Amino acid sequence: MRVLIIEDDLLLGESxxxxxxxNGIECLWISNERKLEEALSLSEFDVIVLDLILRYSKGEDILRNLRNKNVKTPILIMTAKNSIKDKxxxxNLGADDYIIKPFDPKEFLLRIKALSKRAHLPEKIKIGDVEIDLENQIVLKDGKEVKLTKTAWTLLYYLIKNRGKVVSNENILNYVWHDKAVGDEVIRAYIKELRKILPDGSIETFKGRGYKLN
Known part of the structure; x- marks a missing residue:
């Protein structure tokens, strides 16, 4: 899971x-909301955590803009504003959850996990004779477990999350390898590994563009 936090309180953001x-969750924290567009262009996120009282913008305006741009990522509002009107x-602007400061970190974690599960994928999916347990990160082929490297699993998860759509090489590199200096040939190597497991034709190549999981 990957989470984006937009919070200008340096101590809280870092904590x-x-x-x-x-707790095993990848996290990007930005203290300057003007860097939001850059953050969203670099990676995809499973949950966005948004403070309402920021240095340069109102969190409500950011929320409105995200939904107007058809950003469907679940958004958890994190704020000291506690009135029913604020909620x-x-x-109404499209928030998925709302947590009031101060809060228990455990509750924060539970809400993020719940949002991630609710908005994206079922716990298990089947592709032909392959069953994929997304919750426990287990792949079964004909009932027998197939071992995947962490990188191969991350790539498979990304393809599943975007199944039916062509995902570009650039987005794959950003999601799976982040800032590491790797090229398209590395993607091809891991696609080849996944094709050995999945039924024929499951992963379609779009030359010069990317890949699609059918």
Whole structure:
């Protein structure tokens, strides 16, 4: 899971980032909301955590803009604003959840996990004779477990999350390898590994563009 936190309180932002990473969740924290577009262009996120009181913008305006741009990522509002009117405004603008400061970090973690599950994929999916347990990261072929490397699993998950759509090589590199200096040939090597497991024709190549999981 990958989470984006938009929070200008340096102590809180760093603490939440450390807490999520200690619980096995990748996290990008930005303290300057003007860097949001850059963050969204670099990677995809499973959940966005948004403070309402920021240095340069209102969180409500950011929320509105994200939904107007058809960003479907679940958004958790994290704020000291505790009135019903504030909550109503955010939910009407497209927020998925709302947590009031101060809060228990465990509750924060549970809400993020719940949002990620709710918005994206079922716990298990089948592709031909292959069953994929997304919750436990297990792949079964004809009932027998197939071992995948962490990188191969991340690539498979990304293709599943975008199944039916062509995903570009650039987006794959950003999601799976982040800032590591690797090229398209590495993607091809891992696609080849996945094709050995999945039924024929499951992964379609679009030359010069990317791949699609059918």
């Amino acid at each position: 939440l980032k450390d807490y999520l990473e200690n 109503e405004t955010c939910f």
